[in-house]
Amino acid sequence: MKAVLSGKEMKEFDARSIKGYGIPSLVLMERAAMAVAEKAEEILEKERAGTVWSVCGFGNNGADGVAAARMLFLKGYDVKIVFPQRDGKGSEELEAQLNVVKRLGIPVMTAEDLSDLVEKKIPAQPFRKAGERKRSCRGVILDAIFGIGLSRNVEGAYRKLIRWINGQEDMKVIAVDIPSGISSDNGSVMGDAVRADVTVTFGEKKLGQVLFPGRDLCGHLFVKDVGFVPESSAEREKHVQMLDREDLLRIPARMADSNKGTYGKVLVMAGAKNMAGASLLSARAAYRMGAGLVKVFTPEENRLIVQEKLPEAILSTYDTKEAEKDPENFARKIARETEWADVIVLGPGIGMEDYARCMVENVLKDAYVPIILDADALNLAAEYRELTGYFTENIIVTPHMKEMSRLTGIQIEEMKENPVRTAREFADQYGVVCVLKDAATVIAGRDGKTFVNGSGTPAMAKGGSGDVLTGVIAGLVALGLEESDAAALGVYVHGLAGEAAEQHFGVHGVLAGEIADCLPEVYRDGI
Ligand SMILES: NC(=O)C1=CN([C@@H]2O[C@H](COP(=O)(O)OP(=O)(O)OC[C@H]3O[C@@H](n4cnc5c(N)ncnc54)[C@H](OP(=O)(O)O)[C@@H]3O)[C@@H](O)[C@H]2O)[C@@H](O)CC1
Ligand SMILES: [K+]
Known part of the structure; x- marks a missing residue:
């Protein structure tokens, strides 16, 4: 560092x-x-x-x-x-x-x-x-x-x-x-x-x-x-x-005498009807990062594709119509799932429907484990401001500039003039860890700790890259890192994986899933 x-x-x-x-x-x-x-x-x-x-x-x-x-x-x-x-x-x-x-x-x-x-x-x-x-x-x-x-x-x-x-x-x-x-x-x-x-x-x-x-x-x-x-x-x-390469040594080692339960349970609450991509990318990255168990919580319509593309994931599905018809029952189902988890990814691709809002509210209200709040969960918080009332210290928000602008009402140009201050003020105001994503991502953590990320490549400027980041951060929390450290190290490792993917596929050709698949190249070299 x-x-x-x-x-x-x-x-x-x-x-x-x-x-x-x-x-x-x-x-x-x-x-x-x-x-x-x-x-x-x-x-x-x-x-x-x-x-x-x-x-x-x-x-x-x-x-x-x-x-x-x-x-x-x-x-x-x-x-x-x-x-x-x-x-x-x-x-x-x-x-x-x-x-x-x-x-x-x-x-x-x-x-x-x-x-x-x-x-x-x-x-x-x-x-x-x-x-x-x-x-x-x-x-x-x-x-x-x-x-x-x-x-x-x-x-x-x-x-x-x-x-x-x-x-x-x-x-x-x-x-x-x-x-x-x-x-x-x-x-x-x-x-x-x-x-x-x-x-x-x-x-x-x-x-x-x-x-x-x-x-x-x-x-x-x-x-x-x-x-x-x-x-x-x-x-x-x-x-x-x-952060620099020496910080990779902070990724906890895998012990000989261990099992899948040793490395944490990640719950990925992502994807909308017939749109499983975000959940797959996040879950895949969490597994690649080292998490022991990853469960995908997604609409029933995504069952087949998730099973086919990521058979290693545990799957839990819900009926979106039922969820809207009977929100109390949906809330109980959510509570059962969140109780299982050591860390939760909430938001990638969930959409802006009522049931998605209900899901975000219930998780924020009831879950005490670290929650990585991304994409639509952030857009919902921007639309229904009362959701920000549940922001507490177990939350890591990962907005890109546009999402941050919706959340704060500040113009993108103004935030770009001082991204360090923007992330810091948001983290301090809500008591959360704030990952403000851009070409140079800023991470404002607890106790005033602030990081600027130096890894990464324009090859990562692609759809799905942010979903992968949520999985990487969740994977690091599952391995035992504290939220600020997991966020800063996660962004750094994600960038290094992007650089590795660029080596394989060129600056224009990288797919987000390949960033997840290149994660092992990073920490294999680093540890
Ligand atoms: N021993 C040391 O301290 C060491 C220092 N080191 C070196 O010193 C550098 C810092 O030096 P520095 O503080 O003198 O500032 P510097 O960047 O040269 O500029 C100041 C001058 O520019 C002027 N000015 C400003 N804006 C302007 C504008 N828009 N248009 C026009 N003028 C403008 C300003 O005028 P003023 O604002 O007073 O009107 C002032 O005259 C540092 O970067 C490193 O290279 C190294 O050697 C290591 C040891
Ligand atoms: K100069």
Whole structure:
């Protein structure tokens, strides 16, 4: 698990080393610049190229850029430094770096000196992967205009320079700390932003590098230790966390002396009449994740297909007409089923009929085991607000952006501006675990624990992928993990399984069921 810091937290973190412990700012900067110069040299050697443009702003990000330019100049590369304009007042560190550069005679110019400074916006290139350039590589651009100190939208000469960088098809772009124009707090583009091939960041990851679109614009991200004094583990835990492969070791082992009862009972309440797909995907994923017993509770019409496609599942069916005619009897049936379960998946594909609403209400009212509330159960809660009155600490909600928008009334664009805050506020308001699904899913758990997921691939942007996630989380609860941990680890494992499925079927070809079937590849390697 690694901490991910906001811009403000990062500022406090580096101030702690500089002011708190007396490590000189220029010492940290020298190491930061060296990490950038090393990465640049690696690329220049590989590409057999010799040109370096260091495009710098007037803060310490710019000072890093000037220092790295000096190091590359001393190695014999053809280096030029570019500033947006002549009259900018620089930070103390920048002035110090510029004094050295002047004595060495490294050319320093301004944006106006560039003959091909463009006005028009460079179109996005959705099919170009980071690191791919159209023509052969002539050299490297160091993007050191803004780092974590970006405080407002970019305009004027700054914006022109950003567009100029994006227009250099034959140069590789290394972003110093974070691509200029990206908010380090939430990854949003503030007016315009650099698309980097590589980003070299210092000390800790920033939220702007793990949330989209910043995550995409970083290209390959490298985190370099530059000598900051680390925080205690209690302090680190207060930050947003990101899981890594080591966390797979937290999946409980299977013991020699065990049986199916040892690994928990998952009840999947999913699927509508003649629509069994969601229940099958969820149940299959729960079994693949390691649950001992999985029962599917679904309309009678789905009996044959469930038996045929997943004979390992226990099946319990209900008559939807009867359920509507005699809700009390239906409630008793539901109570018997929920009593059996150690964990419940509630909602995938159940529809919005009255009996579905009755089912959601009864489960929320009477079941005390962890409940993963997804899809139509969430839509029902949005439509019949009184259902949210039953939200308590045993509930994990797994909305995607549209479902979250229905639940909260907040516009999707607004939530995307700060998904961490959106998930956190929802979890705190209702006392639930909130999994806000998106390309970078945010998990807001108990005790203020918040995670951003780093695994996954666009190959998973397909129908049924969310159903699989419910089964993965349920499987982890069945194995014995606490709800917040099961949710965070479940999202991570689900993403890794998606990556494994992409290896087999390509980025366009993955089916949701194949994500479930690739789960064993993930934890087999991890444990
Ligand atoms: N020793 C250390 O601390 C270490 C720091 N390190 C490095 O320092 C970086 C942080 O440096 P930083 O705090 O100086 O901020 P930075 O990103 O350079 O920008 C601030 C400047 O931009 C300006 N500005 C902001 N927005 C603007 C806009 N839209 N349009 C125009 N101007 C705008 C702002 O002006 P102002 O807002 O004051 O008007 C100010 O002049 C960090 O990312 C890392 O690279 C590493 O070397 C490790 C050691
Ligand atoms: K930068």
